[in-house]
Structures are given as C-alpha cells and as structure tokens.
Amino acid sequence: MSFIISERLVNMINKKVESIVAKALEGQILNKEEIxxxxxxxxxxxxxxxxxAASRELSAKTSNNLAEIHCHVGINLGPCAHNCKWCSFAAVNKVFPKAASLSTEEVIEKCLKFEAEGVNAIYLVTTGMYSIKRLIQTVKEVRSHLKPDTVLIANADDFNVEEARQLKxxxxxxxxxxxxxxxxxxxxxxxEKRLATIQAIHQTGLVLGTCVEPIGPEHSTEELVNATVTAREVGAVFSGLMKRIAIPNTEIGNRGMVEEKRLSHLLAVIRLSTQHEMIGMCWHEPSIAGPMAGANLMWAETGSSPRDTHHDCEHTRGKSVAEIRKMYEDAGWKVLEGASRIWNSSKA
Ligand code: SF4
Structure with a gap:
C-alpha cells in the first residue's frame, strides 16, 4: 500500500514539474513558489x-543556438577592505598581503590578445581597492587600442552616477x-549601495550584466529563489550563475563547494525562471556541464582573480578561449563570431 501511495506521489510531482516547465517554455513568468x-x-x-533538457532547449531557442566567449582581465590584487568573505582579496583572508597591479601596457596587451582570439566581450576586473578614477583612465587607454565595436565591460567597485557617466x-x-x-x-x-550602482549604470546608458552568485552548498531554496528573481528583475542583459570557489583555510572556504551535477540543475531552474528576452545565461567557472544544461556565456581568464590564490589565474584555474570553444562545440553550441549579441541585446 505504501508503495502505491509513493508511486502516486511521484506521478504527481512529475506532473507538477511538467506543468511548471511547460509554463516557462511558453514564456510565462514563474512565481516564487514555482521556482x-x-x-x-x-x-x-x-x-x-x-x-x-528544457533549459537547454529554451537557451538554444532564445539565442539562436549561439554561445559567447567573454574574457576576464584581472588588473590588480591585494587586501580589500570590503571583506567579502568568499573572495581571495578579502583582507580577512590574508591571501594577498601586498597590493600590486598590472601596468596599463600589460592590460592593453592582454586585451589585444583576447581581441585577436575572437572573444565577444572584454571585461576589466578590479578589486574594491582600485579607484574608479584610475579605472576611468584605464578604460580610456584600453579603448583607444581596441576596435570600435569591441565590447568593453567593467567589473569593479561601486560607483556613483557621475563616475558612471565618465566611465561611459x-x-x-x-x-x-x-x-x-x-x-x-x-x-x-x-x-543599497549595490543597488545604487545598478541605478547609476541604467541612468547613464551603460548596459548591466548580472547573475546568481557566488553559490555555495549552504544557500537555502529561499535564498536561491530571491537571488534568481533579483537577477531577472534588475534590468540586466544576462543572468546565470557563478559557483563559489573555496579559498583554502578560510571561514567560508571551509563550507565547501557545490557539485557540478547540482549546479547544472540550479542553472536550468534559473534559465526557466528568467524571461525569454534575456538571451544570455552564464556559467562560471567554465566546464562542459554548463553548456549541456543551457549556459551560453563563459569567460576565459587572465591576471588576478577573486577565486584564485595565485597572482595570475591564467596559469591555474583560468581557461583559455580555445578550451572554452571546445567545450561549447562538444555540447553542440555554435560560437558567435564578432561583437557580443548579449551585451548589444539592450539595443534590440
Ligand atoms: S575584491 Fe571585490 S569581491 Fe573581493 S573583497 Fe573586494 S569588493 Fe569584495
């Protein structure tokens, strides 16, 4: 008898999953309970x-089965007073005791290398201790060396409207x-400070990208739901997820990391919970599990990284453009050539 009841229960769950998935595929927005x-x-x-499978199908449909390779150029490192405890730069984690930075020439060289390799967008990534004033100068220098349609993005400290205007x-x-x-x-x-920066991005006509991050094994369903809804509603051109990488011998690092098989499931739920107009679904760090489950945005990396304890992730965790291209091809994606459709989708 108990077997029959549990079999019925399983059938009910299947039907409910099916109906929520069907709703998402039709383009209806899922509510928090469904997510x-x-x-x-x-x-x-x-x-x-x-x-x-539904997530993969939806991503292929919304993006025309085109995946993108973006790149991360980590410019500086050293102790950061913002102390995001999952980050290798957090002062409390004592991984990088001394501040250091690439020269502008080195940054330009790395960007030009990625541009020549055909990435769809270049990100200048700085710690919370790299001033926005300095970033504005770096953007100016880098931009003057890139092709006009190369997409240039910043991943930096919080900034106000005036700084956003100058960055643009x-x-x-x-x-x-x-x-x-x-x-x-x-x-x-x-x-509130993070939201104010997002507001400044929108106010000055910069484009916003975001995702659900950094996911660790302890995050509850409620936290995952709230982060998914926030990411879909802040006016960004892509969502997706980033796995938290454990920094050894740190409070948060000791909580471990989420297994890729669970991450694939989480990515798929985020895809199905996000409006179809959002054509980018990111997966970080790169692996084939992401594109198999519907991710079409991954990053090649060089320089400093908040997920690494080495000063140059290119020699450790970072993946190359060629490696990411191969992952996409193995997962049945075509890689976009030219400027990012995702970052340009806000103009559509
Ligand atoms: S570098 Fe960024 S993520 Fe790391 S502690 Fe500073 S503000 Fe936080």
Whole structure:
C-alpha cells in the first residue's frame, strides 16, 4: 500500500514539474513558489533531467543556438577592505598581503590578445581597492587600442552616477554588477549601495550584466529563489550563475563547494525562471556541464582573480578561449563570431 501511495506521489510531482516547465517554455513568468518547487527537485532525478533538457532547449531557442566567449582581465590584487568573505582579496583572508597591479601596457596587451582570439566581450576586473578614477583612465587607454565595436565591460567597485557617466565617456559599454549572497552580512557592502550602482549604470546608458552568485552548498531554496528573481528583475542583459570557489583555510572556504551535477540543475531552474528576452545565461567557472544544461556565456581568464590564490589565474584555474570553444562545440553550441549579441541585446 505504501508503495502505491509513493508511486502516486511521484506521478504527481512529475506532473507538477511538467506543468511548471511547460509554463516557462511558453514564456510565462514563474512565481516564487514555482521556482522554489523546481529548485527542490532532486538533482539526480529524471525530473531534473527533464528540467535541464528544457533549459537547454529554451537557451538554444532564445539565442539562436549561439554561445559567447567573454574574457576576464584581472588588473590588480591585494587586501580589500570590503571583506567579502568568499573572495581571495578579502583582507580577512590574508591571501594577498601586498597590493600590486598590472601596468596599463600589460592590460592593453592582454586585451589585444583576447581581441585577436575572437572573444565577444572584454571585461576589466578590479578589486574594491582600485579607484574608479584610475579605472576611468584605464578604460580610456584600453579603448583607444581596441576596435570600435569591441565590447568593453567593467567589473569593479561601486560607483556613483557621475563616475558612471565618465566611465561611459571613456569608452565603456557596460558593467557587471550583482547583489551577492548574504550581501552586507558576509560582505561589508550594504545591498543599497549595490543597488545604487545598478541605478547609476541604467541612468547613464551603460548596459548591466548580472547573475546568481557566488553559490555555495549552504544557500537555502529561499535564498536561491530571491537571488534568481533579483537577477531577472534588475534590468540586466544576462543572468546565470557563478559557483563559489573555496579559498583554502578560510571561514567560508571551509563550507565547501557545490557539485557540478547540482549546479547544472540550479542553472536550468534559473534559465526557466528568467524571461525569454534575456538571451544570455552564464556559467562560471567554465566546464562542459554548463553548456549541456543551457549556459551560453563563459569567460576565459587572465591576471588576478577573486577565486584564485595565485597572482595570475591564467596559469591555474583560468581557461583559455580555445578550451572554452571546445567545450561549447562538444555540447553542440555554435560560437558567435564578432561583437557580443548579449551585451548589444539592450539595443534590440
Ligand atoms: S569581491 Fe571585490 S569588493 Fe569584495 S573583497 Fe573581493 S575584491 Fe573586494
């Protein structure tokens, strides 16, 4: 008898998963309860495979099966007083005791190398201690060496409207910015400050990219749902996820990392919970599991990285453009040639 009841229950769950997935594929926006239900599906079940297949199908449809390779150029390192506890630059983690920075010439050289390799967008990535004034200057210098249609993005400290305006004038196209998990609790940056920067991005005509990050094994369904909804509603051109990389011997590093098989499920739920107009779904750090589940945006990396304890991630965790291209091809994606459609999608 108990077997019959549990079999019925399984059938009911399947039907509910099917109906929520069908709703998402039709282009209807899922509510928080539906998103929570999908997040709670066992990531090793057939239901999860159904969710992941639907995500892959939806991503292929919304992006015309075109994946993008962007790149991260980490400019500086050293102790950062903002103390986001998951980050290798957080002063409390004591990984990088001394500040250091690439020269402008080195930054330009790295950007030109990526441009020649055919990346669809270049990100200048700085710690919270790299001043926006200096970033404006760096953007100006880099932009003057790039092709006019090369997409140039910043991933930097918070900034105000005037600074956003100057970044745009210097030649920046957009900025990556996110409300991270437990912002203001496990970082010292208030959520309001992150939102004010996002507002400044929109006000000055810069384009915004964001995602659900940095995901760790302890994050609850409620936290995942809230982050997914925030990412879809802040007016960004892409969402997706970033896995938290454990920095050894740190408070948060000791909590471990999410397994890729669970991450694939989470990515798929984020894709299905996000409006179809958002044609980019990111997956960081790169692996084939992401594109298999519907991710079409991954980053090649060089220089400093908040997920690394080496000063140049190109020699450690970072993946090359060729490696990412191969991952996409193995997962059945075509790689876009030319300037990012994702970052340009706000003009569509
Ligand atoms: S994530 Fe950025 S702001 Fe936070 S500690 Fe790291 S470098 Fe500083």
């Amino acid at each position: 929570a239900f999908l997040f709670e599906v066992d990531h090793e079940s057939e239901d999860s495979l159904h969710i992941q 004038e210097a030649g920046l196209n957009g900025a990556y910015h996110a409300i991270r998990f437990r912002e203001g609790i496990e970082s010292s940056i208030p959520v």
